[in-house]
Amino acid sequence: MKRIIVENLSKKFKIGFEKNRGILARFISLFSGKETKKNIQVLDNISFYVNAGEIVGIIGKNGSGKSTLLRIIAGIYDKEKGRINTQGKIISLINLNNGLKERLTLRDNIYLYSLLLGLSLKEIKEKINSIIEFSDLKDFVNTKIYQFSDGMKQRLIFSIAVHCNPDILILDEVFEMGDEEFKHKSVNKVKELIKNGASALLVSHRLPIIKKYCDRVIWVNKGKIIKQGNPEDVVEEYLKQH
Numbered sequence: 001m002k003r004i005i006v007e008n009l010s011k012k013f014k015i016g017f018e019k020n021r022g023i024l025a026r027f028i029s030l031f032s033g034k035e036t037k038k039n040i041q042v043l044d045n046i047s048f049y050v051n052a053g054e055i056v057g058i059i060g061k062n063g064s065g066k067s068t069l070l071r072i073i074a075g076i077y078d079k080e081k082g083r084i085n086t087q088g089k090i091i092s093l094i095n096l097n098n099g100l101k102e103r104l105t106l107r108d109n110i111y112l113y114s115l116l117l118g119l120s121l122k123e124i125k126e127k128i129n130s131i132i133e134f135s136d137l138k139d140f141v142n143t144k145i146y147q148f149s150d151g152m153k154q155r156l157i158f159s160i161a162v163h164c165n166p167d168i169l170i171l172d173e174v175f176e177m178g179d180e181e182f183k184h185k186s187v188n189k190v191k192e193l194i195k196n197g198a199s200a201l202l203v204s205h206r207l208p209i210i211k212k213y214c215d216r217v218i219w220v221n222k223g224k225i226i227k228q229g230n231p232e233d234v235v236e237e238y239l240k241q242h
Contacts (some may be wrong), residue, residue, distance in 0.1 A: 001051065001052040001087065002049045002050065002051055002052075002087070002124070003050055003051065003052050003054075003086065003087045003088060003167060003168050003198075003199040004049060004050040004084075004085070004086050004087075004168060004199060004201070005049045005083070005084070005085040005086075005115070006046055006047055006048050006049070006073070006082070006083075006084050007047050007070070007082055007083040007084075008045050008046070008047055008081065008082040008083065009042055009043055009045070009047070009072065009079055009081070009082035009083075009084065009092065010041070010044055010045055010046070010079075010080050010081040010082055011041075011042045011043040011065075011068060011072060011077070011079060011080045011081075011223075012039045012041055012080055013038060013039070013040050013042055013067060014038070014039055014040075021041040021152060025091040031242075032102055033148075033201050034130050035225050041210040041223055042065050042068045042223050043065045043068060043069060043072075043223045044222075044224050045082075045224070046065075046069065046220075046223070046224070046225055047080070047082075047225070048200045048218055048225065048228060050168075050200075050201060051199065051200070052087075052197050052198070052199055053194055053195065053197055053199065053204055053215070054194070054200075054215045055190070055194055055199070055200045055213055055214045055215055055216060056199075056200070056201055056202070056215065056216050056217070056218060057202045057203075057204065057210040057213075057216070057217040057231065058070075058201060058202065058203045058217070058218050058220060059203075059204075059205075059207065059210060059217060059218070059219050059220070059234070059235070059238055060219060060220040060221050060238075061134060061221065061242070064221050064222060064223070065220050065222070066172075066203045066218045066220055067094070067203065068221065070092070070094060070170050070172055070201060070203060071094065072084065073086070073090070073170060073201065074090060074092035074094065074145060074170050075090070076092070076094070078144060086168060087167065087194065088166075088167020088168055088198075089164075089165060089166055089168070090166070090167070090168040090170065091117060091161045091164060091166035091168070091170070092142050092167055092170040093157070093158060093161055093169065093170065093171050093172065093174045094170065094172045095172075096158060099113060099116075099157060099158070100145045100153055100157065101145065101147075102144070102145050102146035103146065104142055104145060105141070105144055105145070106137060106140050106142070106143055106148075106156060107128070107132075107133070107141050108143065109145055109156065109160075110124065110128055110132070110156075110160055111124055111128075111129055113157070113160045114127075114131075114160055114163075116163055117160070117161065118164060118165070119164055119165070123182065127163045127218060130163060131159045131160055131163050132159075132182045134159040134162075134163070134185070134189070135155045135156050135158075135159035136155065136182060136207040137152060137155065137156060147176040150168035155172075155182060155211075158174060162189050162190065162193065166193065166198055167197075167199070168198065168199050168200070168201075169190065169193065169199070169200040170192070170200075170201050170202070171200055171201065171202045171203065171204075172203045173203060173204055173205070174186070175187060175204065175206065175209055187209075187213060189215070190213075202214060207235050207238075210231060210235060211231045211232060211235050212214070215231075216228060216230070216231065217229070217230075217231045217235060218234075219234050219237070219238050233237065
């Protein structure tokens, strides 16, 4: 079963830039609020698939289009051209500090965030102790989130997400959070979900993680797929070019 199918996906962004203009033209532009824009091709005819029970890694330099690709699949950005077909619940872990309510406690945020991710109140009550235990934040259950460090917030969001029955996990550098023990526990939890039929798309600059845990790897550069296939082969070819 293919959980993600991407066919001929393309995306452009309009960005402002400064033309070579005279001082008067720049002065007028400053006060008029008008800005010259140009189109940047961020993704160009991308096609691939992800099977159930598979982790697919995406590698490439900063600005190559990796995060834009994840955001389109997650529904955060609109596509311009092409087709995306997904099967099952998508949980996106892209900006791990976003989504929590700073003035609510850890417990209240678990209820709110889990409801947004599709759990019923009954399911949350059944899982809340496991979420708290997994996050290593049991001493802060009644603490308001604004008092948490970024690392604590990331651990909480990850813990909630992996307990919310995802069919597709979209992961952007998520294994950078926490200490080595939490990183190890996080990887094992994702592997458990994959073993039970979920799928994952993983973007990471940590190539050893990509090689160790991914079933296939896609190398993206300047919005195009350069190579995809066996992790060892793709990473080796990538390293030759950098």
